[in-house]
Amino acid sequence: MISLGKYLIFLGGLFKKRERFQVYLEQFFEECIQIGVNSLFIVGIVAMFIGAVTCVQTAYNMVSPVIPNYIISTIVRDMTVLELAPTITCIVLSGKVGSHIAGQLGTMRVTEQIDALEVMGINASSYLVLPKLMAAVVMIPMLVVLAAFLSISGGYLAGTITGVINSHDFLYGIQYDFIPFNVPFALIKSVVFAFLISTISSFKGYYTRGGALEVGQASTQAVTNSCISVLLADYLLAQLLLN
Amino acid sequence: MIEINNIKKAFSGKEVLKGISGKFYQGKSNLIIGSSGTGKSVLLKNIVGLIQPDEGEILYDGRDFSKPAAIQEIRREIGMLFQGSALFDSMTVLENVMFPLKMFTKMSPQERAERAQYCLERVSLDKAGSLMPSEISGGMQKRVGIARAIVMNPKYLFCDEPNSGLDPQTAITIDELIQDITQEFNMTTVVVTHDMNSVMGIGDHIMYLCQGHKLWEGNKDNILDTDCKELQEFLFSSELIRKLKS
Ligand SMILES: Nc1ncnc2c1ncn2[C@@H]1O[C@H](COP(=O)(O)OP(=O)(O)OP(=O)(O)O)[C@@H](O)[C@H]1O
Numbered sequence: 275m276i277s278l279g280k281y282l283i284f285l286g287g288l289f290k291k292r293e294r295f296q297v298y299l300e301q302f303f304e305e306c307i308q309i310g311v312n313s314l315f316i317v318g319i320v321a322m323f324i325g326a327v328t329c330v331q332t333a334y335n336m337v338s339p340v341i342p343n344y345i346i347s348t349i350v351r352d353m354t355v356l357e358l359a360p361t362i363t364c365i366v367l368s369g370k371v372g373s374h375i376a377g378q379l380g381t382m383r384v385t386e387q388i389d390a391l392e393v394m395g396i397n398a399s400s401y402l403v404l405p406k407l408m409a410a411v412v413m414i415p416m417l418v419v420l421a422a423f424l425s426i427s428g429g430y431l432a433g434t435i436t437g438v439i440n441s442h443d444f445l446y447g448i449q450y451d452f453i454p455f456n457v458p459f460a461l462i463k464s465v466v467f468a469f470l471i472s473t474i475s476s477f478k479g480y481y482t483r484g485g486a487l488e489v490g491q492a493s494t495q496a497v498t499n500s501c502i503s504v505l506l507a508d509y510l511l512a513q514l515l516l517n
Numbered sequence: 518m519i520e521i522n523n524i525k526k527a528f529s530g531k532e533v534l535k536g537i538s539g540k541f542y543q544g545k546s547n548l549i550i551g552s553s554g555t556g557k558s559v560l561l562k563n564i565v566g567l568i569q570p571d572e573g574e575i576l577y578d579g580r581d582f583s584k585p586a587a588i589q590e591i592r593r594e595i596g597m598l599f600q601g602s603a604l605f606d607s608m609t610v611l612e613n614v615m616f617p618l619k620m621f622t623k624m625s626p627q628e629r630a631e632r633a634q635y636c637l638e639r640v641s642l643d644k645a646g647s648l649m650p651s652e653i654s655g656g657m658q659k660r661v662g663i664a665r666a667i668v669m670n671p672k673y674l675f676c677d678e679p680n681s682g683l684d685p686q687t688a689i690t691i692d693e694l695i696q697d698i699t700q701e702f703n704m705t706t707v708v709v710t711h712d713m714n715s716v717m718g719i720g721d722h723i724m725y726l727c728q729g730h731k732l733w734e735g736n737k738d739n740i741l742d743t744d745c746k747e748l749q750e751f752l753f754s755s756e757l758i759r760k761l762k763s
């Protein structure tokens with residue numbers, strides 16, 4: 275509870291007394307590379323496999339002859355777009371991006387680099403965290419879109435290679451009974467997740483006290499806390515937006 | 518001149534600073550000495566505003582440091598060298614020194630680089646500009662820290678244990694550098710240290726802290742004649758000082 279309050283105060287502090295826009299812009303592009311480009315590989319691999327597994331397992335579970343085959347790819351589509359692409363991608367990013375952010379800020383804290391910024395009169399939390407937050411909110415939804423696309427491709431590949439569904443049925447199935455709202459819903463989710471991951475990890479890193487050991491602990495806590503909050507938010511958003 | 522009046526600070530009930538007053542003079546190296554854990558770093562952080570004192574007043578040439586209007590102005594006039602140098606490890610040495618210029622001046626990149634290069638030359642590191650902080654030695658990091666601290670032409674320079682973890686020879690070089698810069702730019706310099714070489718070398722003005730109290734104030738010429746018991750014990754634990762005294 276106390277740390278929730280501190281977290282909210284921390285968030286408020288981000289928007290007080292900002293520096294020149296130019297300064298943020300440079301940092302922003304650097305963070306985009308760190309958070310976005312450097313996560314492409316892991317996100318891509320995870321998404322492909324999730325799609326492939328979903329397709330093969332759905333086919334395995336559908337034994338009834340009355341259900342047409344194309345429903346397999348409809349299920350793959352809905353599962354990935356609605357849930358797997360945003361949530362699994364963000365869980366993976368909680369680990370990758372979260373530990374990176376918390377480790378970086380924690381190290382800066384214990385080596386007095388944050389104090390050095392403050393002595394110069396820079397609002398260190400805003401200078402360090404805002405670019406990360408902005409980069410996360412821009413890049414993570416893009417990664418999620420990519421993940422959704424790759425998951426469906428993974429499903430297609432696995433389905434056609436193993437022969438559980440043919441190419442024509444798969445392509446028909448992914449267009450069948452499509453609910454357009456699912457796409458903005460997935461994007462809203464990923465923006466919320468991006469906000470949670472970047473701010474929670476920053477918060478954990480920023481308030482590290484001690485030395486190298488505590489930086490490691492802060493990283494771990496950043497990852498676990500971001501994961502839990504992503505899952506919680508996932509549930510709440512589903513309740514809120516799908517009813 | 519910096520003047521502090523009755524500074525008190527407690528951390529979760531534990532009193533660290535128990536009412537400290539004193540003055541730090543312009544153009545002099547003002548030392549704060551005392552054994553480990555007596556609150557020297559905490560006092561320094563209070564003075565530069567990294568920690569808010571519970572009580573007391575800090576005046577920079579008469580300007581109250583707790584007034585928001587004054588804080589911004591004074592911050593621009595402060596340079597600080599941290600105990601662990603605190604260089605930004607994602608930037609090169611030159612970028613570190615240029616950083617304050619980039620944030621606070623309208624200089625062109627060319628002018629910034631020139632000014633930063635000048636400061637690096639001042640600390641005899643003109644060839645290290647393109648290296649990363651992790652690629653240079655501890656003593657060099659301290660010197661880069663000094664270069665970064667003076668790049669904005671500060672009126673006030675603060676150094677937290679500038680020569681801890683260095684060999685005696687390098688330590689003396691750093692001390693002399695601080696002393697030279699202080700006199701050259703007529704700065705008000707405050708140095709936290711427990712190095713006896715520094716005390717005897719650059720102690721223009723010395724304040725001795727013990728368990729949160731200021732027990733003695735003076736300079737390197739009269740410190741050996743002190744009649745403060747705690748300070749005597751602190752000083753004469755050093756073999757060197759014992760020899761000097763006898
Ligand atoms: N942020 C903090 N929270 C709680 N206690 C603190 C904090 N900072 C310092 N202290 C306590 O204040 C006391 C004085 O610490 P300080 O760092 O000022 O010592 P010092 O005189 O600089 O020692 P050293 O010479 O070893 O650097 C210590 O007992 C320390 O535990």
Ligand SMILES: [Mg+2]
Nearest residue numbers: 557558600677
């Ligand atoms: Mg200290």
